[in-house]
Amino acid sequence: MSEVQTVDNMVTISIDGVEYKAKEGEYILNAARANDVFIPAICYLTRCSPTLACRLCLVEADGKQVYACNTKVKDGMSVTVDTPNILEERRAMMEVYDVNHPLQCGVCDQSGECELQNYTLEMQVDSQTYAIKDTERHTANWSSVLHYDAGLCIVCERCTTVCKDMIGDSALKTTKRGGDKLDKSLKDSMPKDAYAMWNKLQKSIIAPSNGTGSTDCSDCGECIAVCPVGALVSRDFQYTTNAWDLKRIPAVSAHSSDGFAIYYETKPRSISDRREKIFRVTNEWNFVSLDGSARFGYDFENEDVTKDEKAFANAVEALKKAETIRFNSVISNEEALMLQTLKEKLGVKLYNPEVRPFQKFLKLYSEASGKSLYNSDSTKAMKCDFVVSVGGALRNDSPGLKYAFNNIQKMNKGAGLYFHPVGDKLIPTFGKNVEMFIHKAGLEEASLYLLLDLFADKSKLPADVKDYIESFENGKLIDMLGGDSEKFMAGFDKMMKKKEKFVLMVGEDYYGHPKAENLAKLIVLLEETAGFEVVMNPPKSNALGVALICDLDDEATGYTVGYNENGDFRLSALGDGDLDLPAFNQQEGTVTTLSKRVVPTNVAIDYGGYVLNDLMAELVDAPRLTIDWTPYLPTDKGYKSVAFDDLANSFDNAGNDNRGYLLDVTTKEVELPSVEKFDENATLEGDIVYRCNPPRQFSDFSDKAHQIFEAFGLYASEERAKELGSKVEVVFENGSIEVDVVVDKKMEGNIVALSDFKSAQNVYELFGESRYATVTIREV
Amino acid sequence: MSLEQFKNRNVGTQNYVKLDLDHTPTSGWCQFKQVVKRTFKPELFVGLWVTLREMINALFRGKMHTTQYPFEKLPISPRYRAIHDMLRLLESGHYRCIGCGLCEKICIANCITMETRYDENQRKEVSEYTINFGRCIFCGYCAEVCPELAIVHGQRYETASEQRASFSLFEDMLTPIDQLNLQQEYQGFGAVSPNADENIKKTPLAY
Numbered sequence: 001m002s003e004v005q006t007v008d009n010m011v012t013i014s015i016d017g018v019e020y021k022a023k024e025g026e027y028i029l030n031a032a033r034a035n036d037v038f039i040p041a042i043c044y045l046t047r048c049s050p051t052l053a054c055r056l057c058l059v060e061a062d063g064k065q066v067y068a069c070n071t072k073v074k075d076g077m078s079v080t081v082d083t084p085n086i087l088e089e090r091r092a093m094m095e096v097y098d099v100n101h102p103l104q105c106g107v108c109d110q111s112g113e114c115e116l117q118n119y120t121l122e123m124q125v126d127s128q129t130y131a132i133k134d135t136e137r138h139t140a141n142w143s144s145v146l147h148y149d150a151g152l153c154i155v156c157e158r159c160t161t162v163c164k165d166m167i168g169d170s171a172l173k174t175t176k177r178g179g180d181k182l183d184k185s186l187k188d189s190m191p192k193d194a195y196a197m198w199n200k201l202q203k204s205i206i207a208p209s210n211g212t213g214s215t216d217c218s219d220c221g222e223c224i225a226v227c228p229v230g231a232l233v234s235r236d237f238q239y240t241t242n243a244w245d246l247k248r249i250p251a252v253s254a255h256s257s258d259g260f261a262i263y264y265e266t267k268p269r270s271i272s273d274r275r276e277k278i279f280r281v282t283n284e285w286n287f288v289s290l291d292g293s294a295r296f297g298y299d300f301e302n303e304d305v306t307k308d309e310k311a312f313a314n315a316v317e318a319l320k321k322a323e324t325i326r327f328n329s330v331i332s333n334e335e336a337l338m339l340q341t342l343k344e345k346l347g348v349k350l351y352n353p354e355v356r357p358f359q360k361f362l363k364l365y366s367e368a369s370g371k372s373l374y375n376s377d378s379t380k381a382m383k384c385d386f387v388v389s390v391g392g393a394l395r396n397d398s399p400g401l402k403y404a405f406n407n408i409q410k411m412n413k414g415a416g417l418y419f420h421p422v423g424d425k426l427i428p429t430f431g432k433n434v435e436m437f438i439h440k441a442g443l444e445e446a447s448l449y450l451l452l453d454l455f456a457d458k459s460k461l462p463a464d465v466k467d468y469i470e471s472f473e474n475g476k477l478i479d480m481l482g483g484d485s486e487k488f489m490a491g492f493d494k495m496m497k498k499k500e501k502f503v504l505m506v507g508e509d510y511y512g513h514p515k516a517e518n519l520a521k522l523i524v525l526l527e528e529t530a531g532f533e534v535v536m537n538p539p540k541s542n543a544l545g546v547a548l549i550c551d552l553d554d555e556a557t558g559y560t561v562g563y564n565e566n567g568d569f570r571l572s573a574l575g576d577g578d579l580d581l582p583a584f585n586q587q588e589g590t591v592t593t594l595s596k597r598v599v600p601t602n603v604a605i606d607y608g609g610y611v612l613n614d615l616m617a618e619l620v621d622a623p624r625l626t627i628d629w630t631p632y633l634p635t636d637k638g639y640k641s642v643a644f645d646d647l648a649n650s651f652d653n654a655g656n657d658n659r660g661y662l663l664d665v666t667t668k669e670v671e672l673p674s675v676e677k678f679d680e681n682a683t684l685e686g687d688i689v690y691r692c693n694p695p696r697q698f699s700d701f702s703d704k705a706h707q708i709f710e711a712f713g714l715y716a717s718e719e720r721a722k723e724l725g726s727k728v729e730v731v732f733e734n735g736s737i738e739v740d741v742v743v744d745k746k747m748e749g750n751i752v753a754l755s756d757f758k759s760a761q762n763v764y765e766l767f768g769e770s771r772y773a774t775v776t777i778r779e780v
Numbered sequence: 781m782s783l784e785q786f787k788n789r790n791v792g793t794q795n796y797v798k799l800d801l802d803h804t805p806t807s808g809w810c811q812f813k814q815v816v817k818r819t820f821k822p823e824l825f826v827g828l829w830v831t832l833r834e835m836i837n838a839l840f841r842g843k844m845h846t847t848q849y850p851f852e853k854l855p856i857s858p859r860y861r862a863i864h865d866m867l868r869l870l871e872s873g874h875y876r877c878i879g880c881g882l883c884e885k886i887c888i889a890n891c892i893t894m895e896t897r898y899d900e901n902q903r904k905e906v907s908e909y910t911i912n913f914g915r916c917i918f919c920g921y922c923a924e925v926c927p928e929l930a931i932v933h934g935q936r937y938e939t940a941s942e943q944r945a946s947f948s949l950f951e952d953m954l955t956p957i958d959q960l961n962l963q964q965e966y967q968g969f970g971a972v973s974p975n976a977d978e979n980i981k982k983t984p985l986a987y
Binding site: 106241 | 880904905981
């Protein structure tokens with residue numbers, strides 16, 4: 001949703017004599033795009049900083065030649081897109097780009113979706129005037145997913161820009177190409193900007209920024225998406241199909257709670273086998289950036305399922321006698337509503353250990369704040385300039401919020417604080433003004449008290465809280481949280497300089513925290529007295545939808561039917577259950593995203609078996625289709641009574657997300673909550689295990705995808721892994737698990753992270769509600 | 781063929797040759813005379829002799845004029861569009877197809893399907909290729925669009941077969957490697973025009 005466009009922040013500009021409205025402080029290029037005016041540009045990415053590599057966006061503004069990508073609009077500005085001189089420049093630039101570009105368009109994986117090809121035609125380049133000796137450029141595989149063909153690369157730097165400004169991995173950089181110097185005489189004979197562009201192009205090429213031959217990154221593949229030519233492609237996709245053969249199906253990523261808008265691209269898998277297969281996932285990269293699970297974790301469909309009547313009858317029987325249905329968050333809103341209906345009509349318990357703590361926390365939060373939901377989202381967060389992340393392993397849990405955290409540093413000259421017991425070497429690299437606090441597990445309340453101390457308007461705080469905060473002498477809280485108080489306070493004023501919008505990202509640690517109620521109240525206090533916007537990260541997939549729609553129970557009892565989970569009878573979309581159900585890419589339905597948006601997803605792969613709705617029809621009563629449930633999503637929870645087919649599913653040219661609708665958030669006046677003091681000594685000691693997945697892994701479904709290979713295991717920092725050995729037994733209070741130790745080079749500190757994405761391993765039972773547990777670790 | 785004779789539209793100035801024809805009979809008696817005159821002319825036997833001579837030529841002297849189809853076939857125009865051929869590169873013997881997929885895309889009958897993959901030599905390899913001749917309408921677009929002159933129309937115009945699959949795989953259409961020396965360059969639509977060089981602007985090279 002765009003910000004409210006008031007009259008004050010809109011200015012009028014004219015482009016080629018036509019008047020348009022534009023947001024103040026916006027770049028000309030973005031303003032033009034928002035108004036459907038075409039200005040050529042290759043290197044610019046919306047939401048990232050202008051690189052000025054291509055210089056194609058040259059326009060004339062108020063009689064002066066400027067670059068549309070880095071010139072801000074002014075009221076009354078008059079812009080001319082094409083002047084004879086600019087057209088000459090642009091043509092020369094495209095000729096330069098075509099110099100020595102291999103003529104392998106026939107086999108190139110861009111297969112016509114090529115911006116070099118498009119602009120060459122757009123600028124009507126039908127002959128070449130320039131030439132230079134080619135440089136030897138090699139192809140390379142940079143990681144398990146990335147293939148780079150330097151010969152095809154036009155060094156627009158979009159990959160490096162998106163990796164730095166959006167993803168935050170900064171895994172790519174430009175390096176020396178070693179090309180010949182340009183002939184000096186060209187400087188006078190060819191257009192000025194084209195010469196400058198060529199001069200730069202001749203000197204650079206892209207390479208992994210760590211100086212080795214492989215990238216040290218989260219394998220999100222966003223660089224592949226933004227590449228305008230076929231230089232960067234996915235190794236799995238390379239040479240397997242042409243883009244034009246693929247059918248694009250708008251959908252929602254099934255794994256993280258960000259609900260990324262994706263397109264599944266399908267075509268029949270071979271000549272003899274005409275079943276559809278997903279060949280790749282693409283995205284509107286100007287407006288949404290995917291993580292690795294969304295881009296590469298796509299082939300988790302439940303294949304070759306037919307209607308097994310016997311299994312169906314068994315399932316009906318099982319559900320009739322079931323006392324509990326256990327499920328997780330990989331479920332659409334409609335299915336969640338079906339399960340809730342079963343609860344209401346048959347009285348079964350709904351058990352979902354992934355979502356239950358989050359649901360409770362949401363309730364605590366709304367009781368304390370009077371708001372039905374948190375007020376920010378990932379898009380709004382990106383517009384803030386001071387970001388604080390608490391209680392979540394940002395890199396692992398929430399790619400979307402990680403991108404926002406990073407983007408704030410890079411684009412908004414922002415600052416950030418990161419509080420977490422598990423250190424992350426990546427977070428401090430996001431920006432100069434990022435401070436990481438690696439505190440002891442159990443001091444979560446202290447971190448919120450510190451935030452109150454740093455940011456709150458003390459006059460608004462209740463007197464007891466004010467006194468309590470003041471009882472900590474100078475910097476005691478900071479030191480307690482693992483910071484260096486003197487150094488931090490010295491730099492804090494600089495961090496706070498010119499900061500106007502603050503956002504707090506709340507992670508999953510808080511939801512199952514023993515002091516969750518106090519934490520929720522402290523968050524509300526921060527919101528009310530320090531002007532923080534709050535965004536919470538629903539644990540996984542459609543956790544927010546489940547939390548809002550289902551009335552979950554605290555424990556499972558008796559005969560249990562598991563839906564993609566363990567149980568006495570298993571309904572499963574993974575292909576290993578007693579009755580098959582469709583996987584997320586075989587379903588239509590809606591998902592509630594982290595951004596409180598109800599978005600539609602569509603069927604990419606055919607499915608021949610029974611769906612949950614068939615069971616519903618047998619058990620209680622059900623409409624014909626699953627999506628017929630969509631208008632009945634609970635309106636008291638903010639859902640709207642809109643039919644599935646009426647939901648929009650697109651972005652507009654200005655980048656506004658028009659998918660589906662936003663949940664209604666109701667507000668009522670409440671008094672400031674009274675908060676408790678915290679216990680300094682309530683910290684966990686000894687060997688601590690943290691329930692946390694490696695990046696790109698979220699559930700059995702991401703694990704099933706063949707390009708996601710992150711193993712189930714105990715992730716540890718390099719030093720800690722050395723101590724632990726290669727395989728260990730982790731003994732919890734109520735059980736133990738044997739796992740391999742995996743090194744995560746980006747982790748810091750002694751806490752180890754145990755994956756939970758394999759439901760068969762039942763890791764949730766071992767941990768209980770909290771994400772931290774004190775354990776004994778033995779080498780085996 | 782010169783078009784000049786068609787461009788001369790001045791009717792009447794051409795060199796017409798008048799046939800020396802008799803007058804058309806006017807009365808019944810005249811008609812009777814004409815019939816008798818024509819019937820008893822010796823030209824009848826001239827004609828019979830020609831037939832007899834050609835029969836002797838054909839049967840005993842081996843000068844047959846009839847084409848013994850299907851044992852013999854007449855040469856057909858190089859632009860005739862029959863069952864496709866897949867050509868090879870003359871230098872290396874490797875098939876020409878690069879797997880660009882343009883034929884598959886342009887095919888209006890939707891009868892071409894191909895599979896490609898990343899091969900050991902880091903190149904795009906065509907792993908499977910098929911044309912469904914039950915659907916193909918022999919429009920020639922595939923040959924016209926092919927940038928490598930790899931898929932062309934051949935001369936096999938007998939499209940009757942017990943199995944549709946008989947000639948629909950890549951290998952069946954590909955020039956047999958031992959007959960590479962017999963491979964004919966295609967002259968039909970999509971072939972390089974004789975004056976192609978004149979139409980190409982040269983790209984400057986720095987070395």
